[in-house]
Amino acid sequence: MLHVENITKHFGGVVAVSGCSFHVKPGSVTALVGPNGAGKTTVLDMVSGLLPVDSGQVLLGERNLTNKQPYVIANAGLSRTFQQVRLFRNLTILDHLMMAKDNDDTRLLFNIWKRKKVEQDFFAAHLGRFKVTKPLSTVVADLSYGQRKLLQLAMATLKPHHLLLLDEPVAGVTALVQEEIETLLLEMRGKPTPGADAEETMLIVEHDMGFVRRLADQVMVMDAGRVLVSGTPEVVLSDPRVLEAYLGV
Numbered sequence: 001m002l003h004v005e006n007i008t009k010h011f012g013g014v015v016a017v018s019g020c021s022f023h024v025k026p027g028s029v030t031a032l033v034g035p036n037g038a039g040k041t042t043v044l045d046m047v048s049g050l051l052p053v054d055s056g057q058v059l060l061g062e063r064n065l066t067n068k069q070p071y072v073i074a075n076a077g078l079s080r081t082f083q084q085v086r087l088f089r090n091l092t093i094l095d096h097l098m099m100a101k102d103n104d105d106t107r108l109l110f111n112i113w114k115r116k117k118v119e120q121d122f123f124a125a126h127l128g129r130f131k132v133t134k135p136l137s138t139v140v141a142d143l144s145y146g147q148r149k150l151l152q153l154a155m156a157t158l159k160p161h162h163l164l165l166l167d168e169p170v171a172g173v174t175a176l177v178q179e180e181i182e183t184l185l186l187e188m189r190g191k192p193t194p195g196a197d198a199e200e201t202m203l204i205v206e207h208d209m210g211f212v213r214r215l216a217d218q219v220m221v222m223d224a225g226r227v228l229v230s231g232t233p234e235v236v237l238s239d240p241r242v243l244e245a246y247l248g249v
């Protein structure tokens, strides 16, 4: 599914990612874990085209997506959420869902106006599933942090996709929202994605190890810009090298 080969990224003198390689198997839930500053978000940004790689390759299935524009990568079947929630404060929930649904028409505002009339029932049902409890007309500025995280997830899952990248989906939310997100992801695991004929494949960056153990079938540990070890959660999370990288023991 996703093949990341030897990617590297420098920010001036800082080596954020260095010779990082890994594979994500179709239908798997793969967790990418590691200490702060290990390079996890930078990897997701390179995979989704927000940052160019300095060297190395990113392949989704057979397609070489290295340094393609983010919209090209999104249309190739990659969907994602962000560690720092990225939404428009003054736009409504409905506006966000319509933007998320498809990005192949550049006449965005005209489309928003046109489609507003026909898709509200569908969006309302989708939002209900994702526990966004406010009306579609609510502006993002009036949503709690937890509701914004849930809206991000609802947006990422709306569009047909092959691979879902989630950067710290449960960080900073209440225990209740954390449980809701975990339940949603568990429900999605192993099921076909809307509009695509394959099981949901997820790559999730997360620090909460309980969450990782319950959800992931593969875990990869990054430290200092590269993947140090990977395997099943049971094996990886008790590996002495991982304990050292994470806990300094």
Ligand SMILES: Nc1ncnc2c1ncn2[C@@H]1O[C@H](COP(=O)(O)OP(=O)(O)OP(=O)(O)O)[C@@H](O)[C@H]1O
Binding pocket: 011, 014, 015, 016, 034, 035, 036, 037, 038, 039, 040, 041, 042, 043, 083
């Ligand atoms: N835009 C940037 N400019 C300069 N340095 C950056 C930039 N983005 C990331 N870095 C640096 O690159 C390294 C990796 O950062 P990254 O955000 O990928 O880590 P992370 O594993 O996601 O950490 P966290 O768990 O805290 O989110 C860090 O040293 C960080 O300070």
Ligand SMILES: [Mg+2]
Binding pocket: 040, 041, 042, 083
């Ligand atoms: Mg990060």
